[in-house]
Amino acid sequence: MKISSEYAVQMKNITKNFGDCRALDDVSIEIKKGTIHAVLGENGAGKTTLMNILYGLYQADEGEVYINGKRINMKNPNIAIENKIGMVHQHFMLVENFTVSQNIILGKEVVSCCGILDMKKAKEEIDKIVEKYGLKVDKDAKIADISVGMQQRVEILKTLYRGADILILDEPTAVLTPQEIKDLIEIMHRLIADGKTIIIITHKLKEIKASSDACTIIRRGKYIDTVDVKNITQTELADKMVGRNVKLVVEKTPAKPGKVIFEVEDLTVTSKVHKGINALKGLSLKIRKGEILGVAGVDGNGQKELVEAITCLSKVSSGVIKINGNKIQNTKPKNVIKNKISTIHEDRQKRGLVLDFSVAENVILERYKEYPYSKAGILNYGEINKFAKEIISEYDVRPEDCVNMQIRELSGGNQQKVIIGREIANDPDLLIAVQPTRGLDVGAIEYVHKILVEQRDKGKAVLLISLELDEILSLADRIAVIYDGKIVGEFLQEEVNENTVGLLMAGGKI
Numbered sequence: 329m330k331i332s333s334e335y336a337v338q339m340k341n342i343t344k345n346f347g348d349c350r351a352l353d354d355v356s357i358e359i360k361k362g363t364i365h366a367v368l369g370e371n372g373a374g375k376t377t378l379m380n381i382l383y384g385l386y387q388a389d390e391g392e393v394y395i396n397g398k399r400i401n402m403k404n405p406n407i408a409i410e411n412k413i414g415m416v417h418q419h420f421m422l423v424e425n426f427t428v429s430q431n432i433i434l435g436k437e438v439v440s441c442c443g444i445l446d447m448k449k450a451k452e453e454i455d456k457i458v459e460k461y462g463l464k465v466d467k468d469a470k471i472a473d474i475s476v477g478m479q480q481r482v483e484i485l486k487t488l489y490r491g492a493d494i495l496i497l498d499e500p501t502a503v504l505t506p507q508e509i510k511d512l513i514e515i516m517h518r519l520i521a522d523g524k525t526i527i528i529i530t531h532k533l534k535e536i537k538a539s540s541d542a543c544t545i546i547r548r549g550k551y552i553d554t555v556d557v558k559n560i561t562q563t564e565l566a567d568k569m570v571g572r573n574v575k576l577v578v579e580k581t582p583a584k585p586g587k588v589i590f591e592v593e594d595l596t597v598t599s600k601v602h603k604g605i606n607a608l609k610g611l612s613l614k615i616r617k618g619e620i621l622g623v624a625g626v627d628g629n630g631q632k633e634l635v636e637a638i639t640c641l642s643k644v645s646s647g648v649i650k651i652n653g654n655k656i657q658n659t660k661p662k663n664v665i666k667n668k669i670s671t672i673h674e675d676r677q678k679r680g681l682v683l684d685f686s687v688a689e690n691v692i693l694e695r696y697k698e699y700p701y702s703k704a705g706i707l708n709y710g711e712i713n714k715f716a717k718e719i720i721s722e723y724d725v726r727p728e729d730c731v732n733m734q735i736r737e738l739s740g741g742n743q744q745k746v747i748i749g750r751e752i753a754n755d756p757d758l759l760i761a762v763q764p765t766r767g768l769d770v771g772a773i774e775y776v777h778k779i780l781v782e783q784r785d786k787g788k789a790v791l792l793i794s795l796e797l798d799e800i801l802s803l804a805d806r807i808a809v810i811y812d813g814k815i816v817g818e819f820l821q822e823e824v825n826e827n828t829v830g831l832l833m834a835g836g837k838i
């Protein structure tokens with residue numbers, strides 16, 4: 329590696345260990361100024377760790393970091409910020425009950441001569457950045473009330489407000505809708521046109537093709553290759569990353585649906601965000617044994633409320649939810665599990681896991697009171713660990729020996745695999761999968777899709793709710809479009825295309 333100011337970033341021979349786990353093994357990467365550079369790798373490959381080292385959050389055990397050709401000892405994020413590096417993390421770091429402006433200026437407040445916060449001046453500065461890059465936001469809205477896509481803009485604005493020239497975006501599109509993704513790619517191009525440099529971590533090959541100039545691939549902590557994005561296909565990228573042939577399309581035979589086992593009738597639920605408004609306005613749907621029903625829709629059209637109502641995390645105002653003939657609405661989550669409904673929730677950290685618990689403890693969250701996991705109120709860790717090991721090996725959770733690791737130490741994708749394994753181990757009649765492949769690498773996505781189809785073929789009913797239209801179109805046997813709290817169209821997979829569903833998702837008529 330020749331050190332040169334042509335590169336915004338050069339990381340040379342980086343090695344990082346966490347205890348016995350070697351997260352990065354002699355990885356080098358160089359990023360040309362004014363380009364968009366993707367970092368690709370499987371879940372747990374070390375992408376976030378590498379970027380956290382660049383941002384000074386972690387220190388490398390070995391290796392060097394150069395910014396604009398100058399060696400920098402990246403001891404902490406303050407030094408990264410001084411060197412005009414900004415990072416938008418995989419899991420956002422905003423203060424939910426502060427406003428957009430307050431979040432942006434937090435830690436870099438403009439004060440007038442007598443030490444008073446000069447909000448007016450700060451807002452003017454924010455406006456300038458908003459204008460320049462087309463990053464429209466509602467400055468006075470509370471973070472808790474704005475969409476995830478908007479929250480992300482706030483994160484980007486935060487880095488620009490601090491003067492960042494090099495932006496690190498860790499999986500920025502994992503939580504965005506297709507339209508928001510397009511907007512983000514446009515914003516990225518505007519930033520580049522202005523001379524900024526962007527490093528983007530993403531699992532979505534389509535987006536790498538649409539946005540990036542170069543792509544560095546790492547696999548299990550080791551550098552594999554850096555490629556010119558123009559000259560490589562999505563399939564070639566996937567194969568390089570996983571080290572084997574990956575199928576990018578879902579393989580399945582036609583469904584053989586049986587009797588209806590799950591029904592939602594005329595469901596009404598009031599909105600928690602917008603008081604006095606109904607988030608679900610008479611929603612009905614049915615699912616048969618042996619079929620995957622996909623609910624397609626733009627975020628915020630009632631998907632979250634539907635899942636919360638089914639899982640009894642919130643009350644319904646009217647309507648019925650029935651599984652195997654039993655009404656479950658307005659009962660308790662425990663009753664939902666008893667009625668053989670398993671859920672892979674959208675927000676794995678909020679709803680799916682206890683981050684401070686070990687992997688083993690997390691796999692028995694729903695069954696810790698059952699024999700053999702506990703006896704006379706005492707947990708039997710021998711049995712718990714055995715069960716956890718089965719899930720770890722069956723679902724290829726990495727690292728292999730993570731049974732007693734705190735689950736927060738696993739990479740995002742591996743956390744998801746633990747949840748999926750746990751929920752399927754419950755042997756449900758209805759499996760609800762909300763964004764089940766969010767943040768997963770293509771190899772893992774292929775695997776999760778295979779598992780959902782397998783569950784279907786075992787005669788289970790699967791309710792798939794996803795913001796990724798591609799996923800719905802390729803995986804679901806039947807597709808229902810949700811818009812403004814209602815199902816506005818239902819189709820068999822073979823009789824519908826992206827345009828029709830897209831139109832209905834946007835509130836159009838066919």
Ligand SMILES: Nc1ncnc2c1ncn2[C@@H]1O[C@H](COP(=O)(O)OP(=O)(O)OP(=O)(O)O)[C@@H](O)[C@H]1O
Nearest residue numbers: 346351371372373374375376377737738739740741
């Ligand atoms: N704080 C930590 N303590 C212990 N191990 C860690 C810690 N952070 C990361 N690791 C381990 O380092 C490895 C790399 O993790 P990292 O988060 O960098 O992966 P990633 O490539 O970003 O994956 P993903 O796509 O799932 O986000 C994993 O095996 C992970 O378990």
Ligand SMILES: [Mg+2]
Nearest residue numbers: 375376418739
């Ligand atoms: Mg990561």
